[in-house]
Amino acid sequence: MVTTGAVAERRTGWTSAGWAALYWVTVALGVVGGGGSWLWLYLASEEATRGASPDRTGANPNIPMGVTGLVVGHVVGLVLLLITARLARHRGRSVAAFAIVGLVIASGIGLALSLQLTDGRLVAPWPHAPFVP
Template sequence: MTATHHTERRTGWTATGWAVLFWLTAGLGAVAGFLTWLFLYLASDVDNRSTADDFSNPHEGAVTLGLPVVVGAHLLGLLLLLMAARVARHDRRSAVRFALVALVATSLVGLAGLLALTGGDLLVPYPQPFRP
């Protein structure tokens, strides 16, 4: 047994390359999280534009169009993170914990990026504020 193999066994990672793959997947998840939350914001904007004509409930379309995309993207992200964590970690429960924590962290990073971009609005405000 080499020193590298012994160190990787003690830390819980199967190999350095698999650990890099997991963290790279998690890093790309932050970008995907931002794009997912941005899609929800843009769906609410489209809904607000159609609501202005018929005075129906605002953000109804954002929930029916945007929320399934957000949920689906998070489930796909969890699946990818679980697959990467399973080959990167020795212990199965450890892999699940790493994947769940990475999913929540990357989603929150993406959400924070969206809130910084939109001035703290998750959905486009309705009615639109007056801008001369």
């Protein structure tokens, strides 16, 4: 006997309502992770403005460290979303699509929240202030 819920789940592509809820909870938690990784980029660049060189000339040296944190955070988020989407979706192609869409949604909201905290800046300005000996 096939229940009405099973037919609806098969038609929508979700394996079950519980797995679908887990997927969306993972996306929601990804907002925190995405916001944290975007904020990491700003904080790493801001740390470099605190006097890495006395005259504050040259490029901001901590941006590569900030980009590394940003990339690692997003790769971890994508892997978690792929795992939960695989549990929540019937078809393989929709798994990748849902993982990527979830990552873009979470990262976009996280970026917007991070920009609110940093006055709209992705990285700290370099040099932060004119050099005064």
